[in-house]
Amino acid sequence: MxxxxxxxxxxxxxxxxxxxxxxxxxxxxxxxxxxxxxxxxxxxxxxxxxxxxxxxxxxxxxxxxxxxxxxxxxxxxxxxxxxxxxxxxxxxxxxxxxxxxxxxxxxDGTPGYYTDEYFVLKDSPIKTVKDLKGKILATNAAGSAVDIVMRAMLRKNGIDDRKDVNVVEAAFPNMKAMLTSKKADVIPAVIPFSFDPDLRAASRVLFTQKDVVGGRxxxxxxxxxxxxxxxxxxxxxxxxxxxxxxxxxxxxxxxxxxxxxxxxxxxxxxxxxxxxxxxxxxxxxxxxxxxxxxxxxxxxxxxxxxxxxxxxxxxxxxxxxxxxxxxxxxxxxxxxx
Amino acid sequence: MARLIWRVAPWAVVLALAAAWEIFAASGAVTPFMLPRLSVVLERIRADGASGELWQNLAYTLYRSFAGFFIAGALGIPLGILIGRNRAVRWLFDPLISVGFPMPKIAFLPIVTLWLGFHDVSKITMVVLDASFPVVTAAIAGTMSVERELLWSARNCGARGAALLREVVLPAALPQIFTGLQVALPIALIVAIVAEMKMGGVGLGGAMITATRFADSPGVFAGIVEIAVAGYVLVKLMAVLRRRLLLWHPEALAPATV
Amino acid sequence: MRLGLVSADVLPSLSAVASAWWNLAIDPDLWRNAAASLYRGGAGLALAIVVGGALGIAMAWWRPVNALASPLVEMLYPMPKSALIPVTVLWLGFGDGSKILLIFLGCMLPVTLGAFNGARSCEQALVWSARSMGASRLNVLWDVVVPSALPELLNGIRTALALSFILLVSSELIVARAGLGYLIGFLGEGGVYDAMFAVVLMVAFLGFFADRVYMLAASRVLRWRD
Missing domain, CATH: 3.40.190.10 (Periplasmic binding protein-like II)
Structure with a gap:
């Protein structure tokens, strides 16, 4: 059986x-x-x-x-x-x-873990997001996640992302060069590019994704x-x-x-x-x-x-x-x- | 009557294709995202035309393509003739051309942007980089294929230097040079559009990449149709120009059919 | 670049590129990718030469062919091949087929145009005299028109050969599992620019090598014609 x-x-x-x-x-x-x-x-x-x-x-x-x-x-x-x-x-x-x-x-932005950062040059006159009026902002692609966060931050501070700033596109690996050669005043940085020691040395963080989204x-x-x-x-x-x-x-x-x-x-x-x-x-x-x-x-x-x-x-x-x-x-x- | 048929036939092909597109897209075999109906796409083009957006994009793209194309021609033709005529110059430049032509130059776009900025200059530079190669190789091939007998007899008649170049070499090489320009113009258009797609902003390529990012299929296909029509007109204009400029050449006669 | 005109991250020095190439070359991965690319490029180019050459001569020789084919050729050619991806993917998916199609389309026009213009420039007198000596239509085509179209056709193929390398990279950049274009995209996305430029230069040198071999063969063919 x-x-x-x-x-x-x-x-x-x-x-x-x-x-x-x-x-x-x-x-x-x-x-x-x-x-x-x-x-x-x-x-x-x-x-x-x-x-x-x-x-x-x-x-x-x-x-x-x-x-x-x-x-x-x-x-x-x-x-x-x-x-x-x-x-x-x-x-x-x-x-x-x-x-x-x-x-x-x-x-992004879970407590204890990394959140994307937006960098300006160390000696940049830009102290707050409000100073971004009339500046050049780099983004990886219009409508992307990182781009949405940046635009949301601008709107929060009363800046029109279509009229008050100039948005240019660049690939993430080129962002550091964009900032240091002054082709852009603000750049977004994601892992692993944000860990670049040269970038860290030359810049400071203006805001993070977590600041904008208010969480994860x-x-x-x-x-x-x-x-x-x-x-x-x-x-x-x-x-x-x-x-x-x-x-x-x-x-x-x-x-x-x-x-x-x-x-x-x-x-x-x-x-x-x-x-x-x-x-x-x-x-x-x-x-x-x-x-x-x-x-x-x-x-x-x-x-x-x-x-x-x-x-x-x-x-x-x-x-x-x-x-x-x-x-x-x-x-x-x-x-x- | 026969003439009329040959004039109508090409359009019949295009119309048949358009009809096939519309029917296939409407049949439900594919979703509107994968292939929107042609009528929807045409309506989109009409709307873009009415709002003026289409003309602005077209103007920018054509300006960049033409600027690059003319620079490529102005640099490429003399260089090609020089390479074809002068052994030392050939020795120097020929390897450069063989390496440079097949190089995927789009990989240098980020560097060009960092040097020349985000505006037209870097896009036009990319166009020049790509479009000059076919002009140069065609000018070389044209200059070198000028028959030796022709050169000898011209020299016998006392032609020298610049006169020889102007009266004999250039006219004999012109058909091939023109073929090179005919290849270069569409390349100029392609590179301008690809550079716009990579860098975003105004232009047919920029509009298309925005449509792609937002999964806006009618916008993507409207871009394809617009580029096809613009390219078709340019290619046709070059062919007409060729016939006008090369009136004296045997090829301008009726095709050698029997 | 040594002068610091461009930051070394975006354009690495030639020595860095060379050593990155060496590191790639000792890994069989590079050669597997190169083989995949050369297969696609070769297939697309071969199709372009056969179809494009025949089409160009036929367009110069038979009016109906010209009438039917020219609008399609003229519309397809000035199109960035990457823009056609939504269409080709419908027919052929993302595999080898769509890449070979894009390379084929891009390489075809220089060949067609060379053959067409070359065949048209064949002197009418030659054709007439051949006909009067009793040569058949096809004989005239083969013995008179094709040889006289050869120099322009061969230069068209040279252009197509160079374009095939550019096109295989751009077609593999968008979607791929293997190929030199895939490698360029993969390395570029990770910001490994020295290795990426090593692959770009490798494509250029493969193109250079192919061009040299081709020019040798072409000059043989032309000599034989004389």
């Missing part, structure tokens, strides 16, 4: 295996190497138990988020690393009502389409389980040295570029807050998107409570424990 039972069980497993013989393809889009989870998540071998079995994984680098929205719409990628602003734009302007927030990438910003989230999640739920839970296990490994201070080595190898930069801050909790000297169980802060996300709308950078209201599916990441977290 027992033999029969196990035979039956084996047959069931076999049937299930053949039914899902083809592992689900997960293509995950990101922009910044190392700072974005998808670029390094499974670079530490042996953490992804289901990889190659129930799903296959590919990290795809994109030049900015707009092509990611096209990729999601066209089913060319399954998960995208989207800033809160891009997520709202994808839902509202691209009409992707079936886009779902499924996990956290990182949050759910900067970047993982997003996927509902149709994909429904169809491949089992594989997605497996993937999330592997991801959370990997995140635990990366965030564990015990593994710091190895984590830095892998980050250096992947990004082709020296280990010293990461050693001080990567996955380290050290206020303005350390990393952003990355949730160990990949759980996003939906309340913060809603507030951030509302701010975007208030600034006129988003037409309608985007209700995050209807646009999330955290059941997968929660179920996966239970499995890891």
């Amino acid at each position: 027992r033999a029969l039972k196990s035979l039956f069980a084996a047959a069931l497993v076999l049937a299930a295996a053949t039914a899902s013989a083809q592992p689900v393809k997960i293509r995950f889009a990101y922009v910044v190497p190392v700072a974005n989870w998808p670029s390094i998540l499974f670079e530490k071998q042996g953490l992804a138990r289901h990889l190659g079995k129930s799903y296959t994984y590919e990290a795809v680098r994109f030049q900015g988020t707009p092509p990611m929205i096209t990729g999601l719409a066209n089913n060319e990628i399954e998960i995208a690393d989207l800033a809160f602003a891009s997520f709202a734009i994808a839902v509202e302007n691209a009409g992707m009502k079936d886009l779902r927030v499924i996990a956290d990438e990182f949050q 910003t759910q900067m970047i989230i993982w997003a996927a389409r509902e149709s994909f999640l429904k169809k491949n739920r089992a594989a997605m839970v497996d993937f999330m389980e592997d991801s959370i296990r990997a995140v635990h490994w990366w965030l564990d201070p015990k593994n710091h040295k190895e984590a830095v080595e892998i980050a250096a190898r992947v990004s082709k930069r020296p280990a010293a570029a990461f050693d001080k801050w990567l996955f380290v909790k050290a206020g303005q000297e350390g990393d952003y807050y990355r949730d160990p169980n990949l759980l996003p802060d939906l309340k913060a996300l809603q507030a951030n998107i509302d701010l975007q709308q208030k600034l006129g950078l988003l037409k309608g209201k985007v209700d995050v409570s209807k646009l999330n599916d955290l059941s997968i990441v929660k179920e996966a977290a239970k499995r890891v424990k």
Whole structure:
């Protein structure tokens, strides 16, 4: 009888295996190497138990988020690393009502962790935000998360971001040169560029993102389409389980040295570029807050998107409570424990 | 009658494509984000035209492209002829051209901006950097392919130096040089637009990148249509100009069909 | 740059670039990326030469071809290829196909234009005399028109060859998992400018090498024609 039972069980497993013989393809889009989870998540071998079995994984680098929205719409990628602003734009302007927030990438301004800084030159006459009238402000891209925060700060201080200042665009790695060569009076700086010792020596912080938002910003989230999640739920839970296990490994201070080595190898930069801050909790000297169980802060996300709308950078209201599916990441977290 | 058909045929192709676009987009096979209907896009272009935004963007983009294109021509043609005629100059410049031409020059945009600022100068510089290469190589190829017999007989007739250049080399090389300019003009337009896309601000490229960032599909496709039309007109104008300027050359006659 | 005209972070010194290149070169990753790029560039360029050359000569030779093809060629060419991504992705996705298509489109016009102008400049008298000697239409095309179009066609291909390197970088910058353009974007995003310029220069030198080989081959072909 027992033999029969196990035979039956084996047959069931076999049937299930053949039914899902083809592992689900997960293509995950990101922009910044190392700072974005998808670029390094499974670079530490042996953490992804289901990889190659129930799903296959590919990290795809994109030049900015707009092509990611096209990729999601066209089913060319399954998960995208989207800033809160891009997520709202994808839902509202691209009409992707079936886009779902499924996990956290990182949050800005969580107590004890890093918040983005806006720098002016040390000897600059600009003492407060009000002094910015008529000045040149650098931004990475109009409508981006960092840009929204800057514009919100201006409005708070009675400065019209369209008329009273001159906004120019530059990539984050060039921001320091923009400031020191006086092509811009204020620059935003994000990790790792804000840790540049030359920048620190030449400048001071005018304000931080936390000053503007008044708390956390759910900067970047993982997003996927509902149709994909429904169809491949089992594989997605497996993937999330592997991801959370990997995140635990990366965030564990015990593994710091190895984590830095892998980050250096992947990004082709020296280990010293990461050693001080990567996955380290050290206020303005350390990393952003990355949730160990990949759980996003939906309340913060809603507030951030509302701010975007208030600034006129988003037409309608985007209700995050209807646009999330955290059941997968929660179920996966239970499995890891 | 036959003439009329050949005049109408190209437009028939364009119209057929436009109809296919409209029908495919309206069929529901793709979402309006992925491919908005042509009528929606045209309406958007009309609205931009009425508000004056389109003309302002177009004017900026064309100004940058043309400024860069003329500088590229003014530098590239003499340099190319010099390289083609003079062995020492060729020895010096030829490797530079072979390295510089295939170089992805857009990687230098941040440096150019830091040097020359955010305004037209750096965008025009980028255009010159890219558009001068096809002009130079075409001028070299044109100058060097002038037939030796032609040069000898001209020398026999007493032509020297500047006169030889003006009366023999330049006219013989002109068709190829013009081909080089015909290649360079669209490149000038492309680089101006790409630089605008990278740096934001006013211009067709700037408007398109803003539309892209806000997932504003009609805006993106309006940009594509506007650039296609502007580019088409420029390419056509160059072809007409070629026919006018090279009236004396065999190619200006009816095509050599039998 | 040594003079401090530009901060060393934005334009690293040549020695820093050279040593960064060496560090990249000892990693097989660089060569894997180069192979991926060369495959795409080669495929796009080969298509552009075959299709573009044939199209250019056909456009000069047969009026209907000219009428049907010229508006498409003229509209597609002056388009920044990156602007076409929303369209190509609809047909071909983000994979090799869309990159090869973009390289093909960008490289095609110089070839087509060279072939077209070259074929048109073929002297009518030559064509007539060949015809009067009893050569068939196709024979005339092959023996008279194609050889006389050759110098312009070959220069068109030289331009296309150079453009193919620029285009493969710009097409891989936007979305990619591999390729030299991917590497440039990846390194640039991380602010590793010495390594990024090392890859930019590597593309330029690959282009230089290809151009030299091509010029040698082209001069052989032209000599053979004479």
